[in-house]
Amino acid sequence: MSHDDPERPLVELAAAQTKVLDACAPLAPVVVPVTAALGLVAAADVRSRAALPAFANSAMDGYAVRAADCTDPGVTLEVVGAVMAGERATAVLGAGQAVRIMTGAPVPDGADAVCPVEQTTLTIDGAKVVVGTALRAGRHVRRPGEDVAVGDMVLHAGDRVGPAHVGLLHGLGEDEVAVVPRPRVGVLSTGDELVGERDGAGSGRIRDTNRATLLGLLTGDGFPAVDLGRVGDDEDAYLAALRAAASAGCDVVCSTGGVSFGDRDAVRAALTSRVATRVLAATEVAIKPGKPQVFAVLTDPELRVFGLPGNPVAAVVSWELFVRPALRTMAGLAAVHRPRVAASAGVPMPRRRDGKIHLVPVSIHPGAPPVCEPSGRFGSHILSSLLAADGFAVLPDGDGAEEGATVECMVTRPDAVLGA
């Protein structure tokens, strides 16, 4: 870990985020089957080329009638046929006639209203029906195009495709849709101290937790993730891993560790002095945890690389503040940052003045206002503090918050705040 060094001024969080997001843009659109578009952002407007419903159909089980015959209750009509959902209506209704009809079945020519079966009485021989109510034209009839008319906009560029979009596009006969793909993200851990999950920890060796955590965060957000494994503190090995990521079709690589100013901080060294970059931010950001950050856009291939700090809470905070907003930008989403809520501090949350924003893992209980309290001990290495975390209290530089004071929280589990 590096210590605060007056020679290296801290970059403000907002400026650091801007530098990253300015270097990210939505990926080139692709055309995919409608079912594969779920959760992706539409790349172009879609206007309906068909009407929904495609034909006039009944909204009720009952009798299709002519409203002109039913201006008063109690009219008796001759039953001349029946039409079920999925059938074609063959009968043409004349004056004084009715056709038995089911919900969704096409309304026969000549008919312009439907009387629900509950409001009718059939004669014993089934040949006639008494309509117990007066009916206006159009009553209980779904008009063609009533839901969607030809030319209606059903999907706007920038909309996130939801289940209802998928259903509607199917209903309109659309097979494919243009969307912004999700970036593919490789995850790499660095550090000579790391061992695998099954290897023995101890004697200075620790099991790698960051890769599993980041892969989980990616999967949870729907981003295709590639496990790039782990490498030691070695610049050549790191660059080889980046090449492997590019070969595997990654748009982005997230590595953890090696970004501070220690003797073996290979990630910082490799990205600043070994490979051409179009954008490079190898900085210290005025946040705690998560101060050392490296972000680079390589020139060829155009791979975006996040060098995140290796401390596990710092890595997750960095994911929330930098990586996730960048990935959402690349996926074409407009809202890229986590929502924030003004909560009340359930307990005192003191901090010391150090020129940085502190991001404290908190549980958030629903209420007006919601109440937050630390979900564990505060420290960049206290991964267990994230187990019950619903978000992070964003404590500006200063002395912290007294009990009951308003604290801004970045919410990572909105369901918790909504009490769901």
Add this chain to the structure above:
Amino acid sequence: MAHLRFLGPAAAAAGTAHDDIDARTVDEVVSVLAARYGPSLAALLPTCCIRVNGEEADGTRNLGAHDEVAVLPPMSGG
């Protein structure tokens, strides 16, 4: 006389890892690289980046005798 350093595939393309160059600015260095080191380096240059003493520098940056101008290769360039 600034010091010129080629890294990795850029060194292979230039045929040398180190050289001295008499140039007043970064732009002047860039303008002679292709002619001085040949087509292999010229082909690589559009995806290379230039650093002065390990830092990003714009083309108008003045160079002194102790400055190191590094030509960093693209990742895929080797």
